[in-house]
Amino acid sequence: MxxxxxxxxxxxxxxxxxxxxxxxxxxxxxQTSTFTFDSIAHASAVMNFESSDYVYTRGNxxxxxxxxxxxxxxxxxxxxxxxxxxxxxxxxxxxxxxxxxxxxxxxxxxxxxxxxxxxxxxxxxxxxxxxxxxxxxxxxxxxxxxxxxxxxxxxxxxxxxxxxxxxxxxxxxxxxxxxxxxxxxxxxxxxxxxxxxxxxxxxxxxxxxxxxxxxxxxxxxxxxxxxxxxxxxxxxxxxxxxxxxxxxxxxxxxxxxxTLAVRMDRHCENAMRLAAYLDKHPSISHVMYPGLDTHKNHEVAKKQMAQFGGIVSFEIKGSHEAAIEVINRFKLAKIAVSLGDTETLVQLPAAMTHIGYSDSELKAIGLSKSLIRISVGLESIDDILEDVAQALNITNL
Ligand SMILES: Cc1ncc(COP(=O)(O)O)c(C=O)c1O
Missing domain, CATH: 3.40.640.10 (Type I PLP-dependent aspartate aminotransferase-like (Major domain))
Structure with a gap:
């Protein structure tokens, strides 16, 4: 087989x-921590890799x-x-x-x-x-x-x-x-x-x-x-x-x-739709998504990836505080670290997943404190887009 x-x-x-x-x-x-042996000879054979039987779950x-x-x-x-x-x-x-x-x-x-x-x-x-x-x-x-x-x-x-x-x-x-x-x-x-x-x-x-x-x-x-x-x-x-x-x-x-393949197909499709929407949004200064032809290494992504993934990041035109306000306004998307789940998750890396970077380290690598990362979920893309649209609809952008 x-x-x-x-x-x-x-x-x-x-x-x-x-x-x-x-x-x-x-x-x-x-659901067992250990495995039993018929004899010490059997145990020795397994311990010496002469048999592919099991010893202990921290190992196999x-x-x-x-x-x-x-x-x-x-x-x-x-x-x-x-x-x-x-x-x-x-x-x-x-x-x-x-x-x-x-x-x-x-x-x-x-x-x-x-x-x-x-x-x-x-x-x-x-x-x-x-x-x-x-x-x-x-x-x-x-x-x-x-x-x-x-x-x-x-x-x-x-x-x-x-x-x-x-x-x-x-x-x-x-x-x-x-x-x-x-x-x-x-x-x-x-x-x-x-x-x-x-x-x-x-x-x-x-x-x-x-x-x-x-x-x-x-x-x-x-x-x-x-x-x-x-x-x-x-x-x-x-x-x-x-x-x-x-x-x-x-x-x-x-x-x-x-279900990895079917989930990834939908994550990628939804992310591409969201990236295209954000790319045209007047409040956004920069969308980071390898599927957009404006991405710096779009040609490399096309060469080595079958599709472009389910994560979209973007910078809004306003300050770090405006990015926080946008994130706090999401209704469908949950504020959370992690990614790749069925639910759309949104987060502010500078304050969450990348808090280990100091301000000067963020600056040195060009990571803005107002960068927002969205892990695009498997919900209807129309609901996701409506949620993003209402979250971005703040006056100080
Ligand atoms: C790219 C990447 N590598 C490694 C990790 C660490 O994985 P885990 O949280 O399962 O320890 C993460 C977690 O977010 C990640 O995003």
Whole structure:
């Protein structure tokens, strides 16, 4: 069945891939912390990887294995490691690839906690983090040979300003200095973009977002092209640092994956309609959406993404206070961090998801304090547009 699945298209694989124990249509939730052995000989065989039986859920579990197999398939990798959260995936992957004295080169716009981890946490372990603008590949080309990073790390599209980074060009440059390329694919999901196919070494997700899709789980996952690396990530980092996903959360992500393709189609369609509306709105100074031909890297987005995602960010013409007033006026959209849920969510990154950036850091990377990010949900687009229109209808814009 596994080999045959290689022939199927993404939507089919998202539903069928991964072996299901006991012919269950849906994988059972193996709600157990530990597994029993017939004898010490059996235990030794499992502990020494001579058998693929299970030991302990912080390491492996049949429900987690189904998810890991499915995600490896969907991202065109060879294996995956499930984590307790997206940040557990980010931190474990970066720690697994870096040592004191080495450098991680990252795009200067990252999700707030990832930015804090890279710039503040890693510093304590004498790992040097350098943030530069990857949207202009010549900037990376100029810096890479002098900095000689061990890891190149970025999100594309980036959170929250939807910067688009050319995956193939970055992977090409990384190869010239032997750096590993780690891509956070949370905003796209594998339905829209598969970084491993374009040369990345590791792809990771906050599975909390589109993979789960319903705002009811916090989870993460990393996928790679090298099985030795996957085994090291799982048994030397995930197991030791302890950020294991629970079987119930794996089951929720598996359920979410079945509808990923249809949900993403609607998220993208609604987001494109919203971006086009905002682009013409007199109170808006700048709309950030990779599907608009005014987006700086629209051509790169067209090349590497099947569609342009469900997140739209924009700056209003007024002040930070006016942006707060607009957000407070939303009625249908909920004010919340997170994204990729069925509900439309709106937030102010400078005060919420990106609060870890100081004012001077925000300024240095050109992130306005009045930037509003909307995770466009699956409601009727007409209701979403009416809500945005009434929220923008304030007098001091
Ligand atoms: C792009 C990106 N990566 C990683 C994370 C962290 O994921 P989690 O909240 O599941 O730990 C987030 C969370 O918002 C995110 O937006």
């Amino acid at each position: 596994k080999d045959q699945l290689k022939e199927f298209r993404f939507e089919t694989k998202a539903i069928h891939s991964g072996s299901h124990p006991n012919h269950a249509l849906n994988p059972p939730i193996f 579990n049949p429900t987690l294995r189904v998810l890991e197999e499915k995600m490896a398939e969907l991202e065109n990798g060879v294996g995956a490691v499930a984590f307790a959260s997206g940040m557990a995936a980010v931190s474990s992957v970066l720690l697994s690839l870096l040592a004191p004295g080495e450098c991680v080169l990252h795009h200067n716009v990252l999700y707030g906690s990832a930015y804090s981890f890279v710039t503040k946490f890693l510093e304590k372990y004498k790992i040097d983090a350098k943030g530069i603008d990857f949207t202009d590949i010549s900037v990376l080309e100029n810096k890479i040979h002098t900095l000689r990073p061990k890891v190149i790390y970025f999100e594309t599209p980036a959170n929250p300003n939807l910067d688009i980074i050319d995956l193939e060009s970055v992977a090409y440059l990384a190869k010239s200095v032997g750096a590993k390329v780690v891509v956070d694919n949370t905003f796209s999901s594998p339905y829209l973009q598969r970084p491993l196919t374009l040369g990345a070494d590791v792809v990771l997700h906050s599975a909390t977002k589109y993979l789960g899709g319903h705002g009811d789980v916090v989870a993460g996952i990393a996928v790679a092209r090298d099985m030795d690396y996957i085994n090291s990530l799982k048994f030397e980092y995930m197991c030791e640092l302890g950020g294991a996903m629970s079987p119930f959360n794996a089951w929720l992500i598996l359920r979410g994956l079945k």
